[in-house]
Every structure is written in C-alpha cells, then in structure tokens.
Amino acid sequence: MFKINDNYLKLPGSYLFSTIGKKVAAYTAANPDKEVIKLGIGDVTLPLAPAVIKRLHSAVDEMAVKETFKGYAPDLGYEFLRTTIVENDYKARGCDIAADEIFVSDGAKSDSGNIGDIFAVDNKIAVCDPVYPVYVDTNAMAGRTGVYNPETEKWSDVIYMPCTKENNFVPELPKEEPDIIYLCFPNNPTGTTITKDQLQVWVDYALKIGAVIIYDAAYEAYISTENIPHSIYECEGAKGCAIELRSFSKNAGFTGTRLGFTVIPKELKCGDVMLHSLWARRHGTKFNGAPYIIQAAGAAVYTDEGKKETKEQIAYYMNNAKIIRDGLTGAGYEVYGGVDAPYIWLKTPDKMTSWEFFDYLLENLNIVGTPGSGFGPSGEGYFRLTAFGSLENTKKAMERIKAGKA
Amino acid sequence: MFKINDNYLKLPGSYLFSTIGKKVAAYTAANPDKEVIKLGIGDVTLPLAPAVIKRLHSAVDEMAVKETFKGYAPDLGYEFLRTTIVENDYKARGCDIAADEIFVSDGAKSDSGNIGDIFAVDNKIAVCDPVYPVYVDTNAMAGRTGVYNPETEKWSDVIYMPCTKENNFVPELPKEEPDIIYLCFPNNPTGTTITKDQLQVWVDYALKIGAVIIYDAAYEAYISTENIPHSIYECEGAKGCAIELRSFSKNAGFTGTRLGFTVIPKELKCGDVMLHSLWARRHGTKFNGAPYIIQAAGAAVYTDEGKKETKEQIAYYMNNAKIIRDGLTGAGYEVYGGVDAPYIWLKTPDKMTSWEFFDYLLENLNIVGTPGSGFGPSGEGYFRLTAFGSLENTKKAMERIKAGKA
Known part of the structure; x- marks a missing residue:
C-alpha cells in the first residue's frame, strides 16, 4: 500500500488571501454602491513593455x-x-x-x-x-x-x-x-x-x-x-x-x-x-x-529600449509608493518601506490588530490591504499596502485616508 | 554547518547523450566530408502549427x-x-x-x-x-x-x-x-x-x-x-x-x-x-x-484548425516511422514499435551490443541513433531510431540501410 508524504498534513491552511477575498466579497455584496480600492495585491498591473x-x-x-x-x-x-x-x-x-x-x-x-x-x-x-x-x-x-x-x-x-x-x-x-x-x-x-x-x-x-x-x-x-x-x-x-x-x-x-x-x-x-x-x-x-x-x-x-521602458514602469509604481507614504504620514501613521520597494508597511493605529485594521479600512474607507499578521506572528500590529495599483486609485485611496472616510 | 542531500551523490552520471555527442563530434572531425544523419533525437523538428x-x-x-x-x-x-x-x-x-x-x-x-x-x-x-x-x-x-x-x-x-x-x-x-x-x-x-x-x-x-x-x-x-x-x-x-x-x-x-x-x-x-x-x-x-x-x-x-494542423504534423512523423520500419524490415532487421509511437526499436543484428551497433551505424552508414542499453539493462541488444527527422533524411538513411553503406 502506497504511503503519502505525511509532512503535508502538518501544514496549516493558507487562508490569508482567501479570507481577504471572502471578506471583500461579503462587503461588496452588502454594499454594491461602494467603490472598493484594492491595494493589497502583490501583482503588477502595467502591461509588458513595448520592447x-x-x-x-x-x-x-x-x-x-x-x-x-x-x-x-x-x-x-x-x-x-x-x-x-x-x-x-x-x-x-x-x-x-x-x-x-x-x-x-x-x-x-x-x-x-x-x-x-x-x-x-x-x-x-x-x-x-x-x-x-x-x-x-x-x-x-x-x-x-x-x-x-x-x-x-x-x-x-x-x-x-x-x-x-x-x-x-x-x-x-x-x-x-x-x-x-x-x-x-x-x-x-x-x-x-x-x-x-x-x-x-x-x-x-x-x-x-x-x-x-x-x-x-x-x-x-x-x-x-x-x-x-x-x-x-x-x-x-x-x-x-x-x-x-x-x-x-x-x-x-x-x-x-x-x-x-x-x-x-x-x-x-x-x-x-x-x-x-x-x-x-x-x-x-x-x-x-x-x-x-x-x-x-x-x-x-x-x-537599451527595454531598460528605459521597464525603468519607467518601476518609476510609475514608486511614484504610487511615495503618494502612499506621504498620504499615510500626513494622516499621522507610522510608515515604513516604500522607498526601495513597492511595499508600504504601516503600524496599525490605536493598538488595533492587523485584522481589526483590515476591517476598519474595508468598512470605513473601502480600501483593501493585507494584514501583517498573515506573514508571521511578528507582523501582528502591522499592515501592508502595495504600490501596484493605478495612479488614480492610489491617489483616491489617500484622499480617503486624509478624510478619514470613503 | 549545512548538509547536502547525500542521495544526489549516489546517482550515476547521465552520460548517454553526452557520450553520443562526443562520438559523433569525433567522427565528424575525422571525416569532415561525410554527411551524418541524426535519427537519435527525441525532439520535434517541425515548426509550431499556424493556429x-x-x-x-x-x-x-x-x-x-x-x-x-x-x-x-x-x-x-x-x-x-x-x-x-x-x-x-x-x-x-x-x-x-x-x-x-x-x-x-x-x-x-x-x-x-x-x-x-x-x-x-x-x-x-x-x-x-x-x-x-x-x-x-x-x-x-x-x-x-x-x-x-x-x-x-x-x-x-x-x-x-x-x-x-x-x-x-x-x-x-x-x-x-x-x-x-x-x-x-x-x-x-x-x-x-x-x-x-x-x-x-x-x-x-x-x-x-x-x-x-x-x-x-x-x-x-x-x-x-x-x-x-x-x-x-x-x-x-x-x-x-x-x-x-x-x-x-x-x-x-x-x-x-x-x-x-x-x-x-x-x-x-x-x-x-x-x-x-x-x-x-x-x-x-x-x-x-x-x-x-x-x-x-x-x-x-x-x-478545429489546431487539431487539423497538429494531426498533419503527426502524420508527417508517422510516415517517417513507416519508412524506417519498412526500410529496416526489408533489410532483414527485427523491428518493433513505430506504429503507435514515433520511436522504432530494433534488435541489433549478429549479437552486437547496443554500443557496437551504434559505432557500426555511425562509421559505416553515417547514421546516429540511440543505444538501447542507455535506457536500462534490458535495453542491451536493442537500438532506438526516431521519426522526428525530415522526410528527406529519413529516406536517405533507409537507402543507406538497404545498401549497407553510406
């Protein structure tokens, strides 16, 4: 009788992104008129460079x-x-x-x-x-x-x-x-x-x-x-x-x-x-x-063409990163990263847990990010936003952060 | 101190195709005027279908x-x-x-x-x-x-x-x-x-x-x-x-x-x-x-287009396979496979080993194939030819088989 690799059974479920997906879907279903901005994604959005x-x-x-x-x-x-x-x-x-x-x-x-x-x-x-x-x-x-x-x-x-x-x-x-x-x-x-x-x-x-x-x-x-x-x-x-x-x-x-x-x-x-x-x-x-x-x-x-074009793409994302950094800092958040990387890592305010802050952002500002605790226990109390959205949505999200409402 | 996966060290070298490559290179260098036909390769040669x-x-x-x-x-x-x-x-x-x-x-x-x-x-x-x-x-x-x-x-x-x-x-x-x-x-x-x-x-x-x-x-x-x-x-x-x-x-x-x-x-x-x-x-x-x-x-x-075109490619290769089967059979070889697969498996003649037959084919007929023993001990005394060459080369190879010389 064949035997499986039991180590697989020890793995905890990987529920981070599926839990996020479910929460967003539930919120959207209950609030079909709200425009939700997704800054949780770690995937690029610009098309491939012409070269x-x-x-x-x-x-x-x-x-x-x-x-x-x-x-x-x-x-x-x-x-x-x-x-x-x-x-x-x-x-x-x-x-x-x-x-x-x-x-x-x-x-x-x-x-x-x-x-x-x-x-x-x-x-x-x-x-x-x-x-x-x-x-x-x-x-x-x-x-x-x-x-x-x-x-x-x-x-x-x-x-x-x-x-x-x-x-x-x-x-x-x-x-x-x-x-x-x-x-x-x-x-x-x-x-x-x-x-x-x-x-x-x-x-x-x-x-x-x-x-x-x-x-x-x-x-x-x-x-x-x-x-x-x-x-x-x-x-x-x-x-x-x-x-x-x-x-x-x-x-x-x-x-x-x-x-x-x-x-x-x-x-x-x-x-x-x-x-x-x-x-x-x-x-x-x-x-x-x-x-x-x-x-x-x-x-x-x-x-030469390829280097120039991909540098422009990175500059586009890093401009988003700066907008997020500036927007969060201006709103009084403690902000890290986002200077040499497309990820912004912020300390959740008022001792909120990462998931509490997730819910706050989703329900009050209609912004989706990623709870830091999803990446490990020391990520608790932190939150990740990414620079891979569009310029327009990134700006809009920061206006909501500034206003404290969607 | 880190430790490697020792199992890798137990692996015998995988010398089959590199030995073939070396033998062919040596023969070609010594006989630059000879046209060597390669029927050892397991790789396709026709371009991708238009669809x-x-x-x-x-x-x-x-x-x-x-x-x-x-x-x-x-x-x-x-x-x-x-x-x-x-x-x-x-x-x-x-x-x-x-x-x-x-x-x-x-x-x-x-x-x-x-x-x-x-x-x-x-x-x-x-x-x-x-x-x-x-x-x-x-x-x-x-x-x-x-x-x-x-x-x-x-x-x-x-x-x-x-x-x-x-x-x-x-x-x-x-x-x-x-x-x-x-x-x-x-x-x-x-x-x-x-x-x-x-x-x-x-x-x-x-x-x-x-x-x-x-x-x-x-x-x-x-x-x-x-x-x-x-x-x-x-x-x-x-x-x-x-x-x-x-x-x-x-x-x-x-x-x-x-x-x-x-x-x-x-x-x-x-x-x-x-x-x-x-x-x-x-x-x-x-x-x-x-x-x-x-x-x-x-x-x-x-x-529909894709099916039609890829069927034509397979028919092209299987026509080669038929030519090889018929050519070898006509020359008195014991031949297997090549009906429902692009590989032809033949018994080496005169109790030659797989590698002896490889040398014979290369040196006398200027044809390259793959020694059966390279695929395991029970492959000894067998030899693999493939149908992935061009029609022209496949025909030419079989003419050499028939004539018993290049």
Missing part, C-alpha cells in the same frame, strides 16, 4: 519557421540570456559571476521552493518574521520544520528572526546556529532594506558558522538609495556562502509570463561537493528549460 | 494592453484550458474527469519528477526496463531507491520489470509488491503499446494491492490502432489508483514552448487523504502557473 512585446512577437515568428524553430532549450538556460544577465546584473556591479553560474528558470517561487531539494532533511532553517510563506511551507513539506503550534503560529524546529520597528526591520544574528538562512531584501512584506555593511555581517556570520544564505533579491530593481546592495555578491566572501534568487516578475512585469534565475557560484561547497553540481543535476532532471520565446523576451529587458 | 502561432501572437497582444494584461495565472491553470482539455481528451473518450482534476504545468518532465514530493520516502517503486531515466533518477534523489550497483546498473530497492521481445514489451506483474508503479504507453524508448485489456490487468492489480500507477501518456496522440487506450481512465476503476501525465511536447511540438498537465482524480486516496489535495498544495506552493500566452496557445491546439 518585450516586440521580441515576443519576433520570437513567435521564429517558432513558425522550420529553419528558426526551437525544440528543447538547454536545461540551464540559453547562453544568450545567461551572458546578458551576467553582464548587466553582475559584472556591471563588480560581481564576478560567470554565465555558467546562472540557472534560468520559470520564476523565483519555483526556485525558492525547489532549492531545498539539494539539502539534507536535517538542516535547521532560519527565517525572518514576518516572511514570504513559501520558504517555510516548502521546508515543512520536506520535513525540516518539526511540529506546528497553532497557538504561537510557529514551527518547533524553525529559527524565527523578528523584524520589527525596534530593530529597523533588519534581523539580528540568531542565538541558535542555523544551517540555512533565508534573507529577502528589499523585503516582502515590510518593504524595508539592508545596507551593504549590514548584509556583510550576515555573510561573515554564514562563513564563520558554515551556513548557506538563500538570498531572495526579487525586488532589487526598486532600489534607489545608495549603498543598498542589489546583489549579495557585492559583499566580500558571499560567493562562498550564498545562493541568490532573481525574478523578472517585478522588474519587468513578468508575473504572468514566468521567468527567473538562480545564481550558484562554483566556490559554494559542502566539503568538496559543489552545490552548483547538485542544482545542475536537479534542474536537468526535474525541469526542461523555460520557453524559448520567454527567454528571448527576458533578454529584451536588457536592451 | 498555435496565431494564438501566440494574439495572446502577446493582450499582454501589451492594460485592459487585457494578465498577471499571476491561477496556480492550477486557466479555466479555459482545463475545460478544453477535459472536453477533448477525456469526456470525448467517455472518461469522467472534471476540469478541477486537471493541473496545468510546464511539462511532463517536471511533473514526472515532482510528483514524488507527495509520497513518503518509504514507498517501493516499480519501473519498466528499459525506461525514461527521469522516473528512477528523481526517486533516487528522494532516497527511495537504495544503493546503486554499477555492475548490474540497478538500484537495490527498485523493482525492474523487463520489457523485451519475449513479453512483447508489456511488463508482467511483478513478484514483489510495489507501492508506486510507473507505466508509459505508448512507450519511450520501445515505441510499443499496451491494449486496453492489458492495461486493465494493471489497474485491477494496483487496486488490489493498494498501489498507485503513474501513467505517462505523453505519446498518446501517435496512437492509430483500435483498442489501444489513449488514457488510463478508459480502464474501469482507474480513477481510484492512477495519476496520468500528459504533454503538449510531442502532440503539438511544444518541446521548446513548455506545457503539460497532470490528472489526479479526487477519488484517488490514501486513507481519507486525497492525493488531489496534496498535489494542489504542492503546485500552489512551489509553482506559479504556466505563462498565460503558452496556456492560450495550448487551448488553440484543440480548435
């Missing part, structure tokens, strides 16, 4: 003709894309990463979920709290997280590193030694960042204790402040301890187009085994390459 | 405009595609599969590799021998296969089911009881099939012993013979014991476009846990949907 569209069309045309048709892609990604990534994202920033250390994939969610495959079950993971749920859930599926306690909303074998206003949302080195450390900067959900010096502390720590850092840099394109690292490889020694995850989802609007990559430097080793070899084997065995037309479109993001 | 190209272009146009732009896809696939699949691939064949039992993915390789995630490590797997290597390798990565013996080329904890001319390439029920049974029909690499009655025996057996069948039907579009099942759900009771994997790679030339799906009926359970729920959780946590434009193109395969 990307143009390349998608020309790549489709290549697939229509025998002479230029492309069958199976190289498992690890087309050379043209890997080279372009290395030149633009790494060499241009002084990071010595080689094209064959880039593994092209269908996105950072898959990579951040699958990367656990190459590690033993008995590794202790450390995560920020609040956190993107995929890191923890996928480790739970692998049996790496112990027992879940619904009271504390924590797993027994996970090291949680609180990120609150008290530590400026930068985690402190944990007391207990982890084996695998997940870091995401600019951060989802808090929208805050880490300086190069602060990140260097983590790299030094990982090298000292023999831990590996899984560094999620999916939001690096939103960085505007000097001295905020775009890549962990800007830190000395990082090639010996860090894996970096990147995405085209937020820098070029590829959430529905799917493209990302993982960087594993060859000098990152366990004994004399390169993690690079293990991931190459995993990628080559359980994945068959991202579609040619999507990889071609990804390379178009790095053309 | 697919047309839909790709229109979907790209949708992504260019704010009003029709698509962000994150539904985790489990767009409703329009899931419904189309169900109508055409299942209801039309009398299989009662629901749209929400279809999980759209980026291909059957990913799915056949990832499906192991939802099962416990201590399940015993059974595979055909010869076999598509992904089934075994991904189970080895999960620690499910025991120790590899390089002498026998077998894992200690895997049940191998020989498929040779003696059993007409249909495996016999194993003596030792497996928990998970991998079956692929029409088969890669042997190109042979199984009748509905023969498959019913497997379904009945799985139901009796409480095993789950992972049924890879990636080549079902090549079936022309009556009474060969296109889906395992044509067998009675299969919804209680079988997961089916499908692909757009070979029926519509999507090898470089990437689209597939897995079917998990809700009545397939372990105790009271639906495998459907586990896979939904896995898919939703470690995957972010196939690209919208690719899913739209996938639906175009099922339009």
Whole structure:
C-alpha cells in the first residue's frame, strides 16, 4: 500500500488571501454602491513593455519557421540570456559571476521552493518574521520544520528572526546556529532594506558558522538609495556562502509570463561537493528549460529600449509608493518601506490588530490591504499596502485616508 | 554547518547523450566530408502549427494592453484550458474527469519528477526496463531507491520489470509488491503499446494491492490502432489508483514552448487523504502557473484548425516511422514499435551490443541513433531510431540501410 508524504498534513491552511477575498466579497455584496480600492495585491498591473512585446512577437515568428524553430532549450538556460544577465546584473556591479553560474528558470517561487531539494532533511532553517510563506511551507513539506503550534503560529524546529520597528526591520544574528538562512531584501512584506555593511555581517556570520544564505533579491530593481546592495555578491566572501534568487516578475512585469534565475557560484561547497553540481543535476532532471520565446523576451529587458521602458514602469509604481507614504504620514501613521520597494508597511493605529485594521479600512474607507499578521506572528500590529495599483486609485485611496472616510 | 542531500551523490552520471555527442563530434572531425544523419533525437523538428502561432501572437497582444494584461495565472491553470482539455481528451473518450482534476504545468518532465514530493520516502517503486531515466533518477534523489550497483546498473530497492521481445514489451506483474508503479504507453524508448485489456490487468492489480500507477501518456496522440487506450481512465476503476501525465511536447511540438498537465482524480486516496489535495498544495506552493500566452496557445491546439494542423504534423512523423520500419524490415532487421509511437526499436543484428551497433551505424552508414542499453539493462541488444527527422533524411538513411553503406 502506497504511503503519502505525511509532512503535508502538518501544514496549516493558507487562508490569508482567501479570507481577504471572502471578506471583500461579503462587503461588496452588502454594499454594491461602494467603490472598493484594492491595494493589497502583490501583482503588477502595467502591461509588458513595448520592447518585450516586440521580441515576443519576433520570437513567435521564429517558432513558425522550420529553419528558426526551437525544440528543447538547454536545461540551464540559453547562453544568450545567461551572458546578458551576467553582464548587466553582475559584472556591471563588480560581481564576478560567470554565465555558467546562472540557472534560468520559470520564476523565483519555483526556485525558492525547489532549492531545498539539494539539502539534507536535517538542516535547521532560519527565517525572518514576518516572511514570504513559501520558504517555510516548502521546508515543512520536506520535513525540516518539526511540529506546528497553532497557538504561537510557529514551527518547533524553525529559527524565527523578528523584524520589527525596534530593530529597523533588519534581523539580528540568531542565538541558535542555523544551517540555512533565508534573507529577502528589499523585503516582502515590510518593504524595508539592508545596507551593504549590514548584509556583510550576515555573510561573515554564514562563513564563520558554515551556513548557506538563500538570498531572495526579487525586488532589487526598486532600489534607489545608495549603498543598498542589489546583489549579495557585492559583499566580500558571499560567493562562498550564498545562493541568490532573481525574478523578472517585478522588474519587468513578468508575473504572468514566468521567468527567473538562480545564481550558484562554483566556490559554494559542502566539503568538496559543489552545490552548483547538485542544482545542475536537479534542474536537468526535474525541469526542461523555460520557453524559448520567454527567454528571448527576458533578454529584451536588457536592451537599451527595454531598460528605459521597464525603468519607467518601476518609476510609475514608486511614484504610487511615495503618494502612499506621504498620504499615510500626513494622516499621522507610522510608515515604513516604500522607498526601495513597492511595499508600504504601516503600524496599525490605536493598538488595533492587523485584522481589526483590515476591517476598519474595508468598512470605513473601502480600501483593501493585507494584514501583517498573515506573514508571521511578528507582523501582528502591522499592515501592508502595495504600490501596484493605478495612479488614480492610489491617489483616491489617500484622499480617503486624509478624510478619514470613503 | 549545512548538509547536502547525500542521495544526489549516489546517482550515476547521465552520460548517454553526452557520450553520443562526443562520438559523433569525433567522427565528424575525422571525416569532415561525410554527411551524418541524426535519427537519435527525441525532439520535434517541425515548426509550431499556424493556429498555435496565431494564438501566440494574439495572446502577446493582450499582454501589451492594460485592459487585457494578465498577471499571476491561477496556480492550477486557466479555466479555459482545463475545460478544453477535459472536453477533448477525456469526456470525448467517455472518461469522467472534471476540469478541477486537471493541473496545468510546464511539462511532463517536471511533473514526472515532482510528483514524488507527495509520497513518503518509504514507498517501493516499480519501473519498466528499459525506461525514461527521469522516473528512477528523481526517486533516487528522494532516497527511495537504495544503493546503486554499477555492475548490474540497478538500484537495490527498485523493482525492474523487463520489457523485451519475449513479453512483447508489456511488463508482467511483478513478484514483489510495489507501492508506486510507473507505466508509459505508448512507450519511450520501445515505441510499443499496451491494449486496453492489458492495461486493465494493471489497474485491477494496483487496486488490489493498494498501489498507485503513474501513467505517462505523453505519446498518446501517435496512437492509430483500435483498442489501444489513449488514457488510463478508459480502464474501469482507474480513477481510484492512477495519476496520468500528459504533454503538449510531442502532440503539438511544444518541446521548446513548455506545457503539460497532470490528472489526479479526487477519488484517488490514501486513507481519507486525497492525493488531489496534496498535489494542489504542492503546485500552489512551489509553482506559479504556466505563462498565460503558452496556456492560450495550448487551448488553440484543440480548435478545429489546431487539431487539423497538429494531426498533419503527426502524420508527417508517422510516415517517417513507416519508412524506417519498412526500410529496416526489408533489410532483414527485427523491428518493433513505430506504429503507435514515433520511436522504432530494433534488435541489433549478429549479437552486437547496443554500443557496437551504434559505432557500426555511425562509421559505416553515417547514421546516429540511440543505444538501447542507455535506457536500462534490458535495453542491451536493442537500438532506438526516431521519426522526428525530415522526410528527406529519413529516406536517405533507409537507402543507406538497404545498401549497407553510406
């Protein structure tokens, strides 16, 4: 008789966005005349850039003709894309990463979920709290997280590193030694960042204790402040301890187009085994390459036209972020993030819980956001708004915040 | 100190296609005037069908405009595609599969590799021998296969089911009881099939012993013979014991476009846990949907135009298959497969090993194929040719076979 992976049964339900959906639907049904503005969504809304569209069309045309048709892609990604990534994202920033250390994939969610495959079950993971749920859930599926306690909303074998206003949302080195450390900067959900010096502390720590850092840099394109690292490889020694995850989802609007990559430097080793070899084997065995037309479109993001157009999109979202920051600050809220990231993280007023504030915003101002507690216990008392709405709706939402009513 | 997944270190190198590549490169370098014909490749060569190209272009146009732009896809696939699949691939064949039992993915390789995630490590797997290597390798990565013996080329904890001319390439029920049974029909690499009655025996057996069948039907579009099942759900009771994997790679030339799906009926359970729920959780946590434009193109395969055009492509390949079968038979070879599948499996002549025959074909006839032993020990003494070349090259290769020289 076959047996299932029991670890799946230990997972708590993932009810955050479905609960939000149900509450919004109920409110809308009861108040059909109210215009609800959604600033909870973590998905882009602007269409793909013209340079990307143009390349998608020309790549489709290549697939229509025998002479230029492309069958199976190289498992690890087309050379043209890997080279372009290395030149633009790494060499241009002084990071010595080689094209064959880039593994092209269908996105950072898959990579951040699958990367656990190459590690033993008995590794202790450390995560920020609040956190993107995929890191923890996928480790739970692998049996790496112990027992879940619904009271504390924590797993027994996970090291949680609180990120609150008290530590400026930068985690402190944990007391207990982890084996695998997940870091995401600019951060989802808090929208805050880490300086190069602060990140260097983590790299030094990982090298000292023999831990590996899984560094999620999916939001690096939103960085505007000097001295905020775009890549962990800007830190000395990082090639010996860090894996970096990147995405085209937020820098070029590829959430529905799917493209990302993982960087594993060859000098990152366990004994004399390169993690690079293990991931190459995993990628080559359980994945068959991202579609040619999507990889071609990804390379178009790095053309002069593509860079200009995607920068404009980011500027559009970051203008929304500024409007939200200014609007909330003007209305007396404590506001974090939103400078180098498309997320604004605010402290709920009057000691409201995250969900109480959700209900207040929905019912009184007709604005939808995301309760901070949905991202982990230390998110309680915080709330996330995103800059991915339209300019018009963002402005309208801030007028409601100012007026204290819809 | 972090620890790696040691199971990866037990994997033997996957040298089949790289050894072939090296041998061909060496021969070509030494004989630059010779025209080498490649019939080893398992990849399609015809361009995408016009109906697919047309839909790709229109979907790209949708992504260019704010009003029709698509962000994150539904985790489990767009409703329009899931419904189309169900109508055409299942209801039309009398299989009662629901749209929400279809999980759209980026291909059957990913799915056949990832499906192991939802099962416990201590399940015993059974595979055909010869076999598509992904089934075994991904189970080895999960620690499910025991120790590899390089002498026998077998894992200690895997049940191998020989498929040779003696059993007409249909495996016999194993003596030792497996928990998970991998079956692929029409088969890669042997190109042979199984009748509905023969498959019913497997379904009945799985139901009796409480095993789950992972049924890879990636080549079902090549079936022309009556009474060969296109889906395992044509067998009675299969919804209680079988997961089916499908692909757009070979029926519509999507090898470089990437689209597939897995079917998990809700009545397939372990105790009271639906495998459907586990896979939904896995898919939703470690995957972010196939690209919208690719899913739209996938639906175009099922339009009248799309069906007509992809049928013509399959007819083109199957005409090649007939030419190869006839050519080989006429030259006195023992030939199998190639009737309901794009693969032709032949017995090497004069007791040559698979690799000896490879060298003979390359050096004397300048034809490249794939040694059967590369797919497992019972493939020794067999050889695979594929129908995916051009008509011209296929004919030319058979002229060389007939003449016994290039």
